[in-house]
Amino acid sequence: MRPDVAKLFDLSGQVAVITGGCGLLGFRHAEVIAAAGGIPVLVDLGWTDPAGRAREISDRYGGKALGCSADITSPADVQALLATVLAEFGTVDILINNAANNPKVEASTGGGWSRLENFSLVMWEADIAVGLTGAFLCSQVIGAEMARRTKGVIINVASDLALISPDQRLYHQEGVRPDDQPVKPVTYSVVKTGLIGLTRYLATYWADRGVRVNAISPGGVYDGQPQEFVSRLQQLIPLSRMARVDEYQGAILFLCSEASSYMTGTNLVIDGGRSTW
């Protein structure tokens, strides 16, 4: 057997639904799928302009791409999304549960809203709805369709914070009262850890239906965060740096393609080594 790299990672004609497809990482997932010959479907809220972002991808990579406005916390929206994808392409092969609320607390000016004591039930429910309920609904609707077709891949985008707790000292602001110090919200840890459980559950649930399910656990991506925050975070990472925005694309392509045909139920950690020490 001589593994041919292009063939091993080829996604020609495969339709990939990506939730949060217009986000910082979601758009990058869509890019690498298009580069491998697949058809990305960027799912996001209307104001993020999924149709326009999908056009950007088809212009750049030459293949098809689709943008869909949908609220993944709504069962009706997710059903309509599947109907649109099937009407357009006749198949669905890949689901990437990537959407999550992730407020930029590292650039927060305080106020303490993110602190556990102050965290509102409304915000808790909203974060759980997008990160967990959305992944559940998309898996229930789109994953079940793939199971019916006995072929599919689901990738859940978790986080290094599914493995370790946030280090709240990273978010510390000089001159802010302790009770007003910003923190990484509790929902982020809960959502991301929950996705690992969902991954294992779905992997065994659909193993006999040809649907493989894996998670990735990315670390923080550099995106213009304050220098103070970046230099604190770098010290927590053996590779001594945050990730570049393009460094998760290899993992996405690996897990979407036949290159990972014997992998299911795993969590691929991509954190520069942060959780190893």
Add this chain to the structure above:
Amino acid sequence: MNLAATSLFSLEGRTALLTGASGFLGRTFARTLLSNGARLVAVGRSERLDGLAAEWAKDFGAERVRSHRVDMYDLTAFSALLDEIVTSESAIDVLVNNAHELGPNSGFNSPDGTLENAPIEHWMRHVTAGLFWPALTVQKVGPLMKEHERGSIVNISTMYAQVSPDPRLYEGTSFVNPPGYSSAKAGMVAFTRYVASFWGSYGIRANAILPGPFSNTEEAGPNSVDPADPFLIRLRAKTSLGRTGQAHELAGALLFLASEASSYVTGHALSVDGGWTAI
């Protein structure tokens, strides 16, 4: 960054050192590295390596293949060979620690290999192969990797670093999976994290692959399994995917970890086990 898979996962211009190159999985790893652009420095023990190296040279070019036969348990000879390799190579970009002893000498498929019986000779063969060989290659290759501020170390461990073999799999068969194997391979994962942690700032990454059941059904030998053996039915039943893996199904994982496609992955143990450990 070029997102074409041929570029993202390419090993063009890289030199890879692979141990256990003539073994069941090693042969597939060798071809995986070569067919994706790497130069290969292959280290192995058996005579078969000579024939394989000749085949590889024919298929990929003689300048892309170097092979060395050595008994890695002869630590003086192995150490001298590594010195010779790192002196003559200008770079080693990828190091794959794949060699292990999977025969009766380390207690595999042998009545004296069990938990009750395993003698110190078996234990030391596991500890030497699973821990000291990688430690020695890492030590020898480390300076070159540090000099180039680049290196990917891939240690081939096993799912048995994470879960125990299930004794019911072996009941009524002549197969024995000795305790030293799980123990040394679990240590190998700890060693992987250690290297990742201590050398991360030099741009050196270290990861492990935890293969599930990849039974050698392709040939007859001390660690092969007859395709019709009921033992295989038990193995299949324990995976989620309902089948054992085929050697080429590790190629993607190796390429991912060896190449820039995994540039932010270090200290990780990548399971390729058909869902064995998910359930």
